[in-house]
Each structure stands twice: as C-alpha cells, then as structure tokens.
Amino acid sequence: MKPVRVVTLWWVLLLMSRLGATRKGSPEEASFYYGTFPLGFSWGVGSSAFQTEGAWDQDGKGPSIWDAFTHSGKGKVLGDETADVACDGYYKVQEDVLLLRELHVSHYRFSLSWPRLLPTGVRADKVNERGIKFYSDFIDALLKSNITPIVTLHHWDLPQLLQVKYGGWQNVSMISYFGDYANLCFEAFGDRVKHWITFSDPRTMAEKGYETGRHAPGLQLPGTGLYMAAHHIIKAHAQAWHSYNSTWRGKQQGLVGISLNCDWGEPVDINSPKDIEAAERYLQFCLGWFANPIYAGDYPQVMKDRIGKKSAEQGLDMSRLPVFSLQEKSYIKGTSDFLGLGHFTTRYITERNYPSRHGPSYQNDRDLVELVDPNWPDLGSKWLYSVPWGFRRLLHFAQTQYGNPPIYVTENGASQILHCMQLCDEWRIQYLKGYINEMLKAIKDGANIKGYTSWSLLDKFEWEKGYSDRYGFYYVEFNNRNKPRYPKASVQYYRKIITANGFPNPREVESWYLKALETCSINNQMLAAEPLLSHMQMVTEIVVPTVCTLCVLISAVLLMLLLRSQS
Numbered sequence: 001m002k003p004v005r006v007v008t009l010w011w012v013l014l015l016m017s018r019l020g021a022t023r024k025g026s027p028e029e030a031s032f033y034y035g036t037f038p039l040g041f042s043w044g045v046g047s048s049a050f051q052t053e054g055a056w057d058q059d060g061k062g063p064s065i066w067d068a069f070t071h072s073g074k075g076k077v078l079g080d081e082t083a084d085v086a087c088d089g090y091y092k093v094q095e096d097v098l099l100l101r102e103l104h105v106s107h108y109r110f111s112l113s114w115p116r117l118l119p120t121g122v123r124a125d126k127v128n129e130r131g132i133k134f135y136s137d138f139i140d141a142l143l144k145s146n147i148t149p150i151v152t153l154h155h156w157d158l159p160q161l162l163q164v165k166y167g168g169w170q171n172v173s174m175i176s177y178f179g180d181y182a183n184l185c186f187e188a189f190g191d192r193v194k195h196w197i198t199f200s201d202p203r204t205m206a207e208k209g210y211e212t213g214r215h216a217p218g219l220q221l222p223g224t225g226l227y228m229a230a231h232h233i234i235k236a237h238a239q240a241w242h243s244y245n246s247t248w249r250g251k252q253q254g255l256v257g258i259s260l261n262c263d264w265g266e267p268v269d270i271n272s273p274k275d276i277e278a279a280e281r282y283l284q285f286c287l288g289w290f291a292n293p294i295y296a297g298d299y300p301q302v303m304k305d306r307i308g309k310k311s312a313e314q315g316l317d318m319s320r321l322p323v324f325s326l327q328e329k330s331y332i333k334g335t336s337d338f339l340g341l342g343h344f345t346t347r348y349i350t351e352r353n354y355p356s357r358h359g360p361s362y363q364n365d366r367d368l369v370e371l372v373d374p375n376w377p378d379l380g381s382k383w384l385y386s387v388p389w390g391f392r393r394l395l396h397f398a399q400t401q402y403g404n405p406p407i408y409v410t411e412n413g414a415s416q417i418l419h420c421m422q423l424c425d426e427w428r429i430q431y432l433k434g435y436i437n438e439m440l441k442a443i444k445d446g447a448n449i450k451g452y453t454s455w456s457l458l459d460k461f462e463w464e465k466g467y468s469d470r471y472g473f474y475y476v477e478f479n480n481r482n483k484p485r486y487p488k489a490s491v492q493y494y495r496k497i498i499t500a501n502g503f504p505n506p507r508e509v510e511s512w513y514l515k516a517l518e519t520c521s522i523n524n525q526m527l528a529a530e531p532l533l534s535h536m537q538m539v540t541e542i543v544v545p546t547v548c549t550l551c552v553l554i555s556a557v558l559l560m561l562l563l564r565s566q567s
Contacts, residue, residue: 033441034509036502042148042451043498045100045473046109046411048155048200050083051460053113055090060128062119064157065168065209066463069216076218081466087458087476088483090134095485097141099457099474103491104498107148109410109453110138111155111200114181121159123180132188139192150195150408150453152259153182153240156205156215156463163217169229170210170221175236182240186248194254196244197340197410198237201261202290206230211362214464223360224320227307231322234293234332241335258294259340259410262287264390264397265349268371274351278368281306282349283397285366295402297333298324307365313356320360338450341398342411345383346390348373379427381415381469386427388434395442395449406450409439413455415462416470423475424520428490429513432497440502454494458485489520 050066057063070082089096100108114121116131142149158168166173182198199205208215210225219225237258244256265282267275284292284300292300299321308319324332347370354364376385391412398407414431436452443449459472467478473494474485496512503509 032503032506033437033444034503034505035440035444036500036504037440037443039501041449041501042106042408044105044107044109044148044150044451044453045103045455045457046150046453047089047456047458047460048111048152048157049113049116050086050111050155050157051456051462052087052089052458053116054083054085054088056082056084058090059130059134060116060119061113061131062115062121062128063160064113064115065160065163065216066157068160068163069218072218076214077464078466078468081461083461085483086461089458092483093138093141096457097145097147099485099487100142100147101145102487102495103457103473104495105147106498107150107195107451107453108142108457109150109152109197111152111157112185113157114154115157115159117184118159118181119161121162121177121181123177123184127184135189139189143192148195149193150197150410151185151189151193152197152200153185154178154198155200156209158217168209168217169206169232170219170225172232174232175239178236179239179243183243183247186244186252190244190248190252190254194252195408196254196256197259198240198256199233200259200340200410201342202230202233202237202258203286204261206233207362208464223362223365226362227321230289231324234290235328237294238332238335241337242331255337257336257338257340257408258290259342260287260290261342261344261411262394263344264346264387264394265370266346266390266393268348268350272351275349278351279349281366282347282368282370285362287394287398288401291339291398291402293324293329293332294336295333295339295405297329303365306367310356310360310365314360336405338406338408339398339402340408340410341395342455343391343394343409344412344414345385346376346387347371377427377430379414379431384415386414386431386434388431388438391435392438392442392445395439395447396445399442399445399447404446404448406448408450409452411453411455413471416459422520423486423488424517425488425490426517428488429493429516432490432494433503433509436497437503487520489516492516492519 050064055061056067066083070077073080112135113131116134117128119126119128139149162168162174162177168174186196205215206226206229209217210219210221210229211223213220241256244254248254262283263286265279265286267279269275281302284302288300289303292298298304303321304319307321311319311321350369350371351367352369353367358364372385376387379386395407398405412435414428416425432454439449439452454473456471456473458474459467459470459476459478461467462469462471472488473491474487477484477486493512493516497503500508
C-alpha cells in the first residue's frame with residue numbers, strides 16, 4: 001500500500017469527524033474556545049535581517065543576493081524599492097528592544113545576516129568582527145530584558161559572491177560553506193542562544209529564486225532549479241544539525257530546527273477521491289517536500305512518483321527530483337529538535353491534469369488548482385485571506401504526519417488592508433483572535449505546540465512587493481529619514497493575550513478589543529501630525545542653524561565696519 005493511500009484514509013477520518021454534512025461555515029469555528037495555553041507557553045514576534053536592518057554596506061558587511069537583485073533597477077521590486085535603509089534597525093536596536101518589552105513577549109525571532117558576518121560568505125576569507133559584535137550586543141540586550149532569542153541562520157540573503165562564483169544553492173559546495181557559517185554562529189553566540197533555526201521558508205526561497213525568478217537570485221530554471229536548490233538546502237540543514245549535535249550540544253544545551261511555511265489545502269469536493277488526493281498532494285509538495293526527509297528520511301512518495309513519471313514522459317533518463325543515497329537518508333532523518341511551522345492562509349484544492357508536453361515546472365508537477373472562497377474575509381492582499389480553521393487542520397496534519405514533534409509556530413500574521421495609513425487595524429485583531437484560538441484548540445486536540453511567533457514586529461521591506469504590504473504591529477514611517485515607529489491597535493490586543501496566556505472569558509476578551517480601538521485613535525492623531533513634526537524637525541535641523549550662521553556672519557561684518565569707522 002502506497003503512503004498516499006494511508007494518508008487519504010487520514011483525510012477521510014478528519015473530514016468525517018469535523019466537517020459533518022455541510023460545507024457552510026466550519027464546525028471548528030462555530031464556537032470560540034475560552035481557555036488558557038499551557039504554563040510556560042512562549043509568545044513572541046519575528047523579523048528578518050534583510051527586511052529590517054538596512055546598513056547594507058556599513059561596518060564591513062558584504063553584498064547579498066537581495067542587494068544585487070534590488071539594485072539591478074529592472075522592475076524586479078515594486079517601485080524599484082531597496083532595503084538599503086529599510087527600518088534602519090541596525091541603528092535602532094535599543095529602541096526596538098523597548099518595543100518588544102512594550103509587547104510583553106517572551107521571545108523574539110530574528111535572523112543573522114550571513115554577509116554581515118562573512119562578507120564573501122566564506123569563513124576562511126574573513127570574519128567581520130563588527131558584525132559579530134553587533135549581534136552579540138543585540139542578543140545581550142534581549143536577554144537583559146528577559147526576552148529569549150530565537151535565531152534564524154539563513155533567511156534568504158545569501159552572500160552575493162557565493163552566487164556569482166558557485167551559482168548559489170544550485171551548487172553542492174553551499175553545504176560546506178553553510179556548515180562553516182553555522183559553526184561560526186554556534187561558536188560566537190551559542191553560549192546565549194538556545195533556539196536555532198537553520199532555514200526560514202526554504203520552499204519559497206527555492207521556488208521563487210530558482211523557478212519563477214521573482215525572488216533573488218532571479219533564476220528561471222523551471223522544473224529543475226528549485227528541486228536541486230532544495231536538495232542542497234536539506235543536506236545543509238542536516239549537516240548543521242549534526243555539527244551542533246556532535247560539537248556544541250553538550251556544552252550549550254540548545255535546540256536546532258527548521259522553519260517550514262505552508263498554507264492549508266482543503267478539497268473542493270470532500271466526496272471526490274481525486275480532490276482529496278489533490279489536497280493531500282498539495283500538502284506533500286508544500287510541507288512534506290522538506291519535512292518528510294527530515295522526519296522520515298526521504299521525499300514524499302507522491303513527489304517521487306509524479307515527478308519521476310512526468311520526467312520520463314518528457315524524455316529524460318532520470319527524474320528531475322534528485323535522489324538521496326541510503327547513507328544520506330539515514331544522515332538526514334531525525335535532524336530536527338523541533339518543527340518550525342509558518343502559516344498564513346488556506347486554499348481550496350481540486351484535481352487538474354497538466355500534460356507532460358506542457359514542459360517541466362513545479363506547478364505542472366502537482367496536477368492541481370488552488371482556489372479561494374469569495375466569502376472568506378479579504379485582507380486587501382491578493383493571496384492572504386483569513387481562514388482560521390485551516391490553521392488547526394495544518395497543525396493536526398503536522399502532529400499526525402511527523403510523530404507529534406514539538407512545534408514552534410514561527411510565522412503567522414496579516415498584512416495591512418489595501419494601502420490605508422491608519423493604526424486601527426481591526427482586521428489584524430480579528431485575524432489574531434481567530435488564528436490563535438484555533439491554535440489553542442489544536443493544543444486541546446493533543447498537538448505539542450511550544451510557542452507562537454506573530455509576524456511581524458515592524459512594517460518592513462516585503463521582498464518583491466517593496467513597502468506596499470505592512471505586516472507589523474508597529475507602523476514605520478518610511479518617508480521619514482528617522483523611520484519612527486507607531487503602535488497599531490493590535491499591539492495592545494496581542495499584549496493582553498500574552499498577559500492572560502489565552503482567552504479567559506468573553507467579557508474580558510471583548511474589553512480588550514474596545515480598549516485597543518480607543519488607544520489607536522490617539523495614536524492616529526500622532527501619526528497624522530507626523531508631516532508637521534517632520535517639517536518642524538527640518539526647520540530645527542536645517543533652517544535654524546543656517547539663520548544662526550547668517551546672524552554670526554552679519555554680526556562679524558557689522559563689527560568690522562564699526563572698528564573701521566572708529567579707526
């Protein structure tokens with residue numbers, strides 16, 4: 001019996017037990033569950049280095065593939081924006097730590113910039129001590145505020161020189177270079193960092209970087225590039241885990257995992273075996289692609305079967321999906337102390353066959369179509385809809401598929417609706433309330449969820465979308481050179497959830513919402529006054545010194561004239 005058939009049975013049981021006879025609404029959402037999270041549950045927010053730090057060429061930092069991508073000026077990023085300054089986070093560490101304290105979070109997930117620590121990407125070339133000091137000081141500042149650092153080693157910003165010289169993740173040599181980089185980080189920060197994430201959302205990194213070309217390094221190698229990149233990423237992850245396990249774990253006592261992002265895939269027709277298998281296939285090509293090798297030693301069977309079959313039909317001697325050797329399978333299996341899970345939304349999935357003659361591509365390999373329900377709350381983004389019940393189902397899927405591993409939710413959040421510039425983000429509050437409550441239900445179901453990271457602390461650079469999408473709890477005024485931060489209503493609401501460790505009772509939870517909206521009205525007035533304040537600042541910084549200088553010059557001239565007249 002093939003694994004896909006076993007999981008199809010899992011699907012049938014899930015659907016029978018939870019969906020009932022109707023598709024209107026969702027039984028999971030029918031009643032809000034009031035209760036608290038387990039004692040010691042970790043609440044946090046997250047960000048990444050490239051999206052927030054700025055200082056792209058300061059203090060010895062080398063260029064990344066995203067620096068090169070955004071500087072190319074070929075319309076690859078909306079508005080041709082760059083992250084050269086971004087949130088100016090490199091120079092605002094203490095200010096941002098204060099924001100974290102204001103939120104009352106217990107952890108902060110951030111990433112290290114590989115080219116800031118190793119300008120060429122190669123440890124043997126040069127270690128940038130100023131980069132080491134920057135992150136060391138940042139980690140110390142977090143710990144001083146009783147905030148646990150959860151540190152990502154690689155969040156998409158590969159050193160550009162590794163891309164130019166070796167072709168980036170297409171090249172097997174990246175495994176050893178990443179291993180050297182990881183060991184440097186374990187050595188420099190591991191005495192204080194106890195939670196490590198090797199890669200953040202490697203599926204998107206591989207698909208958009210090496211298949212569609214919409215992300216750096218911008219390569220279009222359909223049906224091949226992403227599978228090769230992913231193959232090397234998985235092996236690099238395993239090597240870093242083994243290195244930590246054999247060299248550092250004994251003295252540092254930390255954990256190493258990976259963060260995998262996946263939307264939930266729901267069958268369009270729950271009575272159609274084809275749609276049920278398509279939804280299962282969607283999840284395996286998304287989450288299973290990376291999780292299955294780590295937890296079971298190999299790619300999902302459905303990926304091997306589908307890609308192998310299509311490759312043969314396209315006249316290829318070998319499958320476009322690389323193969324792990326028996327030794328590699330054994331080496332990779334079990335290389336995660338926890339599963340990092342990122343999730344934002346849900347899709348309905350239906351079967352669609354793409355003939356092999358259409359050519360190789362990730363989309364064609366999956367043989368499915370993704371749909372959305374027009375009744376789902378639209379948050380103003382083209383892809384992100386609020387569908388909380390899908391979160392619980394994804395958590396249950398991960399729980400049952402991978403042996404109920406410890407799970408840290410590493411990304412979950414909503415972008416700003418359309419392009420409005422107000423701070424009363426009611427839609428984000430509703431999103432948080434719904435998704436966090438479904439996570440609480442998943443824990444009640446038996447999922448071993450240890451912590452939750454809301455995405456994100458600040459509005460920031462959003463890759464190919466530039467600064468058009470805003471995920472932050474804090475609004476950043478990017479047009480002001482000082483990049484001031486303003487709290488949105490969701491700051492107060494999330495802080496209440498954290499303080500209560502859940503949802504105590506209906507009356508109290510409703511009061512959180514009302515209080516948050518009251519507070520944001522005041523903050524909106526502050527934001528509205530921002531142009532005037534910026535103008536006054538300009539007057540203070542430019543006009544006043546200029547006038548003073550002119551006064552001094554005029555006084556000097558008058559004094560000279562007076563002295564001449566007296567002589």
